[in-house]
Amino acid sequence: MGNSSSVLTQYDIEEVQEHCQRLFSQQEIVSLYQRFCQLDRNAKGFISADEFLSVPEFAMNLLSQRLLKMVDGLNFKDFVTFLSAFTAKASVQ
Template sequence: MGNSSSLHLQQEDVQAIQDETGFTPQQIERLYSRFSSLDKAGKSHLTREDFLRIPELAINPLGDRIVHAFFYESKNGEEDKVDFKDFVRVLAHFRPIKKNQEKNKLNTRMEKLHFAFRMYDIDGDDKISKEELLAVLTMMVGQNICPEQLLSIAERTIIEADTDRDNLISFEEFAKVLERTDVEQKMSIRFLS
């Protein structure tokens, strides 16, 4: 056990995943183990229901948006299924970036920003409206802030970020607002150390 053949992945598949994501073969093996444990039916793909059985996602206020991201990023052409390669591609966005480490295309600052932007862009039109911002804020803080305060925060955010005054936040405006934020570290999970 422990070698890539035990994964039901060919060595060339492991190498291709490593090249695309930056994960080591050992990390890929551990991710495959986690993927397999979620794939209770052994169908080689995960559904939304499979993801929603993950306790951390079930209690996360943005769990539904996070699950949506796995399906949005899916390259297998099926909106309701995520295969192992899609699963690993999404997780690669959260790989910590170490100094002097070669970055892969999924783990750059811009890719992390695009991923975060999609959390807010609920309708997928490449713009964040006040209503979308309000919906995500409501998911995040729920009953802790009254609706009037949430609306005020959403309106103020739109005013501050919307440089072209179309009452929407584009990706460029979103990135500009976050230019001084350490997105590389804030969007990193040390889940495979």
């Protein structure tokens, strides 16, 4: 599930949904996986700090250096969990 040549199965999608407390729909998980694969340029199965910095909005964020410490080396499940904190469906905690 971690590299760009793989395809998400229904089981993978449901597993990721459970991992992020179902804050994303199945279609959103598929879209996030496509974006993850774009960022994971070397198909390592995780995204490095440098790859995160390739996103202009992230690189320009004043908190990016702090966030980089949290996101360096995230695999897909952890990537989705990280992003779930920013969805309107997430609780304040």
